[in-house]
Amino acid sequence: MTDMFSASAASSPSGPVECLGLTFPSEAARREYFLKLLADKLKDPAFRQQEGFPQGTDEAILAMSDPPYYTACPNPWLADFVKHYGKPYDPAVKYSREPLAIDVSVVAAAPLYKAHSYHTKVPHLAIVPSILHYTEPGDIVLDGFAGSGMTGVAAQWCGCAPAAYRHELETAWKKEGRPAPKWGARRVILNDLSPAATFIAANYTLPFDVEAFAKAGKQLLEELEQEIGWMYETLHTDGKTKGRIEYTVWSEVFTCPECAGEVNFLEEALDEESQRVKESFPCPHCGATLTKSRLERLYSTKLDPITGKAIQVPKRVPTLISYVIGKTRYEKKPTADDLAVLQRIESLPLPSQMPTIEIPPMHMTHERARMDYAGVTHIHHFYLPRAAQAMGRLWEKAKAHPDPRIRSFLLFMVEQAVWGLSVLNRYGPTHFSQVNRMLTGVYYVASQHAECSPWYNLGGKLDRLVKAFRNAKVSPGGTAITTGTAARLPLPDDCIDYIFTDPPFGENIYYADLNFLVESWHGVTTDAQPEAIIDRFKHKALPEYQHLMQRCFAEYHRVLKPGRWMTVVFSNSKAAVWNAIQVALQQAGFVVAEVTALDKQQGSYRQVTSTTAVKQDLVISAYKPNGGLEERFSRTGATVESAWDFVQTHLRQLAVTKVKNGALEFIVERDPRRIFDRMVAWFVRHNAPVPLSSQEFQEGLRQRFAERDGMIFLPEQAAEYDKKRAQVEHAPQIELFVCDERSAIDWLTDFLKRRPSTYQEIHPEFTTQIGAGWKKHEAKPELAALLEDNFLKYDGTGEVPSQIHSYLSSNYKELRGLAKNDSRLIAKAKDRWYVPDPNKAQDLEKKREKALLKEFETYLAHPGRRLKEFRLEALRAGFKAAWGKKDYASIIKVAQKIPDEALQEDERLLLWYDQALTRVEDGQ
Numbered sequence: 001m002t003d004m005f006s007a008s009a010a011s012s013p014s015g016p017v018e019c020l021g022l023t024f025p026s027e028a029a030r031r032e033y034f035l036k037l038l039a040d041k042l043k044d045p046a047f048r049q050q051e052g053f054p055q056g057t058d059e060a061i062l063a064m065s066d067p068p069y070y071t072a073c074p075n076p077w078l079a080d081f082v083k084h085y086g087k088p089y090d091p092a093v094k095y096s097r098e099p100l101a102i103d104v105s106v107v108a109a110a111p112l113y114k115a116h117s118y119h120t121k122v123p124h125l126a127i128v129p130s131i132l133h134y135t136e137p138g139d140i141v142l143d144g145f146a147g148s149g150m151t152g153v154a155a156q157w158c159g160c161a162p163a164a165y166r167h168e169l170e171t172a173w174k175k176e177g178r179p180a181p182k183w184g185a186r187r188v189i190l191n192d193l194s195p196a197a198t199f200i201a202a203n204y205t206l207p208f209d210v211e212a213f214a215k216a217g218k219q220l221l222e223e224l225e226q227e228i229g230w231m232y233e234t235l236h237t238d239g240k241t242k243g244r245i246e247y248t249v250w251s252e253v254f255t256c257p258e259c260a261g262e263v264n265f266l267e268e269a270l271d272e273e274s275q276r277v278k279e280s281f282p283c284p285h286c287g288a289t290l291t292k293s294r295l296e297r298l299y300s301t302k303l304d305p306i307t308g309k310a311i312q313v314p315k316r317v318p319t320l321i322s323y324v325i326g327k328t329r330y331e332k333k334p335t336a337d338d339l340a341v342l343q344r345i346e347s348l349p350l351p352s353q354m355p356t357i358e359i360p361p362m363h364m365t366h367e368r369a370r371m372d373y374a375g376v377t378h379i380h381h382f383y384l385p386r387a388a389q390a391m392g393r394l395w396e397k398a399k400a401h402p403d404p405r406i407r408s409f410l411l412f413m414v415e416q417a418v419w420g421l422s423v424l425n426r427y428g429p430t431h432f433s434q435v436n437r438m439l440t441g442v443y444y445v446a447s448q449h450a451e452c453s454p455w456y457n458l459g460g461k462l463d464r465l466v467k468a469f470r471n472a473k474v475s476p477g478g479t480a481i482t483t484g485t486a487a488r489l490p491l492p493d494d495c496i497d498y499i500f501t502d503p504p505f506g507e508n509i510y511y512a513d514l515n516f517l518v519e520s521w522h523g524v525t526t527d528a529q530p531e532a533i534i535d536r537f538k539h540k541a542l543p544e545y546q547h548l549m550q551r552c553f554a555e556y557h558r559v560l561k562p563g564r565w566m567t568v569v570f571s572n573s574k575a576a577v578w579n580a581i582q583v584a585l586q587q588a589g590f591v592v593a594e595v596t597a598l599d600k601q602q603g604s605y606r607q608v609t610s611t612t613a614v615k616q617d618l619v620i621s622a623y624k625p626n627g628g629l630e631e632r633f634s635r636t637g638a639t640v641e642s643a644w645d646f647v648q649t650h651l652r653q654l655a656v657t658k659v660k661n662g663a664l665e666f667i668v669e670r671d672p673r674r675i676f677d678r679m680v681a682w683f684v685r686h687n688a689p690v691p692l693s694s695q696e697f698q699e700g701l702r703q704r705f706a707e708r709d710g711m712i713f714l715p716e717q718a719a720e721y722d723k724k725r726a727q728v729e730h731a732p733q734i735e736l737f738v739c740d741e742r743s744a745i746d747w748l749t750d751f752l753k754r755r756p757s758t759y760q761e762i763h764p765e766f767t768t769q770i771g772a773g774w775k776k777h778e779a780k781p782e783l784a785a786l787l788e789d790n791f792l793k794y795d796g797t798g799e800v801p802s803q804i805h806s807y808l809s810s811n812y813k814e815l816r817g818l819a820k821n822d823s824r825l826i827a828k829a830k831d832r833w834y835v836p837d838p839n840k841a842q843d844l845e846k847k848r849e850k851a852l853l854k855e856f857e858t859y860l861a862h863p864g865r866r867l868k869e870f871r872l873e874a875l876r877a878g879f880k881a882a883w884g885k886k887d888y889a890s891i892i893k894v895a896q897k898i899p900d901e902a903l904q905e906d907e908r909l910l911l912w913y914d915q916a917l918t919r920v921e922d923g924q
């Protein structure tokens, strides 16, 4: 008997198989049983009406699917999968982990990673340590934006990693003082909106017979050779030997602006010697100096036999043929014979599998790149006649394989030629290989196209696939794949043990648009409506993106077990997108416990404190607070005690120490100000007023918890920290990035704590801080005013305050051991600014808050439509006060007076504003 987790559940095993508690005589019987059920389900209009349901006929959806493991639509068996293979949430089970930083750029060259490309893949080896850290064997991992399914590959890898890999990882963990991982496969649920993506993911993670595939792939390419090999034959320049064409270069033809003569771009502009395009070149007819920008594309009119309409196609001519005889490669200009073959092919009917649908209006084909200018309005226009024959037959042959699992994997191979055989494949004269040379992330038709033969494109691929999967031993399953929106997962509450996810970030990549080409071949396309991207063409701007993401995160929050973790990979350099994600996460109920970036040069991780300019990939570790906290909150409501309850729970989730290059690192999330922000977000998300002012919070924090080197700990954590601290020489230092008034105050606090100073001493240091990174619309404060409003100055009367006293006596030998009223000490202490003790700080804070609110009133009363410069601190204080009074209208009114980017780039403001909007929309 075999189940999903056993290696013998391959594509056509002879023995009985167990699946979701049922036993079948064979895999074929299992498949037949569930396909029948899926076919019935597809007939149910309510099932099909779900948000995110792909577009396609029942037949096409069934053809892609392998139920219950994979469906090219929302998977009706996910709940069963969890019920059978998961462990129900039990609050009594102890679970505790610290957040973990990972390197998302790790070993991208691994053969398995390269087995199928996808836009922005996260290498599975980057995910493996995370899964090992947060889960135990048999736990269920979820990725709702799974793309090509690397999270699934990683979950399987935990069970089949080679000994050398295990040893390497265990040694590294030991060095970091971490316990050894528990090896063993984890079960995984993969979801994506795009059927093209889930099809890749399914083939990556469902078991198949590699040897049977190797045979079938070879046979497919050989049969194709027998059928259409003649299309790729050419006569060698010796006039007798037959050569095999690897690729033919087609060049667009332009007209000369001077004489209107035809100019073959490649022939005229390519420098034979350097193989580069010349900046300028003479017209072959009139000798005028030409550049690419001076040329006009020539179009020819063709009748499209499919649509029956005339279409305008850029005029292209075959200019160069690259072919081989044996192992030797040759190049030649096409001869009359070659042209005759091409003409013969042009008269053939299109293969039946070639999709002929019209491309609907979308950003990538109608705005970013005008595909109609390239003569492409329907899918079949992407292919020149010979490539259409090759691609159509490849698809046909793969689809005709009798074994459904092998068939699916053949399509997995063949679909990788969909772009490479199309006119999107650019010719790169300086490149050795012309395989898959399309521009990634866009549809772009270049002036020179390398039309590759199917064997040139796929021959090497077949061998590589066989090698990659043979070594990876991907057969043990345990994966369920579903197609739909992450905002609506067919899963019960509290059933997932860990989430790893890499969602779309803003407008980096238009997945639905880009997947449309491959999906047309499958006949099942993405429902782009719920796609979480910024896409002006579909009227999705940043706020829409944020809300789409928020809905997906809320769904993640629903299905994740309380107290469990989620890792989110973030790769976008815009602060506004970053803030949208932060707000979406917190609104959905997650609490962020760490944000890290990898310092590639040093090979170490850095905690991220500011994201005004994010240059590299970030990794966010967030958790769903445990059930106890939520329950207590709903019982007691927004009381002061509930704030401390939150802090208590939050501190437990944070790392206690972080060691970098032998030194202790400052843990940003333990900074009292950061803890305050997290607490505020928690209350806002629960639609509750924040029960403490910032100073009350800071004071209470120090009374209730232990402070070490500017960080807050639970008592038992403090003991652990002290032990580590005793082993290192220096205390960790906070790194502050000054970009607005708030961070300027934080910087001053830090500076004056270490070194109470006079205005003259502070000034030059402060000036270097408020430089390039300063936020655009934020008024620059005067140092004098900042000091006056937030700190105290010793004017030389009375005793020297202890803050200054301890600084002077430990830094100046001659002042050591002097009484606080000693005149020498007083003289040195006079005019120094220092950080007030908590009582005095509260008085100052009250005064400052009053002033900030007054300023906010002026914003509210401002007659113009736009405020040009303002203080973010005044906005924050005003929003917070208005929130407390449920005065949502004032928040919205002022928010609309400030530029979008200022709002979008401030996580705190965005949080209040977004909630205020929701409240107003809900009529509260």
Ligand SMILES: C[S@@+](CC[C@H](N)C(=O)[O-])C[C@H]1O[C@@H](n2cnc3c(N)ncnc32)[C@H](O)[C@@H]1O
Pocket: 118, 119, 120, 121, 122, 123, 144, 145, 146, 147, 148, 149, 150, 151, 191, 192, 193, 194, 197, 484, 485, 486, 487, 502, 503, 504, 505, 511, 512, 530, 531, 532, 533, 552
């Ligand atoms: C960054 S990619 C994930 C790539 C993946 N990490 C990999 O290694 O292949 C983001 C994915 O989110 C998908 N997506 C966009 N909106 C979605 C939604 N609402 N629900 C589920 N998936 C969505 C896109 O189709 C895309 O495949």
